Amino acid sequence: GENVEQHPSTLSVQEGDSAVIKCTYSDSASNYFPWYKQELGKRPQLIIDIRSNVGEKKDQRIAVTLNKTAKHFSLHITETQPEDSAVYFCAAPNSPSGGGADGLTFGKGTHLIIQP
Amino acid sequence: DGGITQSPKYLFRKEGQNVTLSCEQNLNHDAMYWYRQDPGQGLRLIYYSQIVNDFQKGDIAEGYSVSREKKESFPLTVTSAQKNPTAFYLCASNFLGAGGPGEQFFGPGTRLTVL
Numbered sequence: 629g630e631n632v633e634q635h636p637s638t639l640s641v642q643e644g645d646s647a648v649i650k651c652t653y654s655d656s657a658s659n660y661f662p663w664y665k666q667e668l669g670k671r672p673q674l675i676i677d678i679r680s681n682v683g684e685k686k687d688q689r690i691a692v693t694l695n696k697t698a699k700h701f702s703l704h705i706t707e708t709q710p711e712d713s714a715v716y717f718c719a720a721p722n723s724p725s726g727g728g729a730d731g732l733t734f735g736k737g738t739h740l741i742i743q744p
Numbered sequence: 745d746g747g748i749t750q751s752p753k754y755l756f757r758k759e760g761q762n763v764t765l766s767c768e769q770n771l772n773h774d775a776m777y778w779y780r781q782d783p784g785q786g787l788r789l790i791y792y793s794q795i796v797n798d799f800q801k802g803d804i805a806e807g808y809s810v811s812r813e814k815k816e817s818f819p820l821t822v823t824s825a826q827k828n829p830t831a832f833y834l835c836a837s838n839f840l841g842a843g844g845p846g847e848q849f850f851g852p853g854t855r856l857t858v859l
Binding site: 629630634637659660662670671672673674677679689717719722728729730731732733734736737 | 775777778779784785786787788792794800802803834838840843844845847849850851852853
């Protein structure tokens, strides 16, 4: 199955600065890469996703980039705000042939701390 | 809140007991999933179901069982064979379309504690 590694495990940035979280995956056939945000005690919520036919996707202050050759993808948050503090998870399809229909493999998460 | 509900929110189990966690969705989603989350860990897949009356084991299925008798319901039973069941359990669902699966929506979770 797929193996997803995520770095760093903790990231502290000053409010207004940018934050970058990186993930690598093992199966070159993987084609769908979502990012989830989870606040303490709450459910994960999708914030952005990318499919393998594009290299970058942007939604206001959030962007995701994908490098299929190197098998890594990154989450970029610009102009960080206190409400961005949370744990962020990357994921990839559990088995690429399933495209995600057979579940997702998650990274271990990054605790993002926004310092005032 | 996404149309997926889980109950109970908190559950306490004595050793040797089986307990069942409920998951219901009214989104008409095809597929449903159960994940387990431990502190400092990502989510790990327990079981999934793409269609009624069919389900498949995920990465950590041992000690768990599921059923999918209705499209909207996917209960998870934690059996006494699961040696370390204390965790946060999350149910999810999504559409399965020709263009690939849609976004996975998560329920609010059940926190299970073994006494």
